[in-house]
Amino acid sequence: FERSTLCTDEEHMKAACLANSLLRVASLLDGQLRSRAGGWEKSSKIKAIRDLQSAIKTIRYHGLRVAKFCRMEMLMQTAKRMSEICASSVLQAEDAIRLPSCVNNLGEYLTASSDTLREAGGNAIAAYSFSSLEQYIPFYLMHAARIVARGSKPVTMNGIESLDRTGSVLYRDLKGATSFEN
8 A cells, every 4th residue: 555546535535525416417317307308309400419419428438437436535535544564563462451543543544534525426326435344344453353363573462452343443443433323
């Protein structure tokens, strides 16, 4: 992840806004076309209407692609932040059970990102962006545990308990970030 280039929060927010705008425009245009083109199959303007339908499909397609980009960006940002768990000295702690600092940072990032994505792209884009994190956070944790287990530094029982608590805290933070009351 050191060499990878990820979006800034502002770029991610702009992408969410673009996805929402493209999908909304496509939906509005499609609705208008359907309401005004009743019986258009018999119309003399059938070619123009089909061209317009094709353009609407293209707009919707690109809106979905930008929404998928937002989702992948959220996954990459989460993976980058969770990769710091492997380097945490908390896993070798003998004296107490502590959470790695990156866990709190990730929780704050999820909450802030959820708020900005909702503001910029609406609830649908925000929900879609976060939709796969529930399955990937445990996957990332298991992968981190495998990396740590193969490492040269021994993991203590406190470190194992720390990883367990990390999973619980991240799940709670994700649920808090993705609660859509409005």
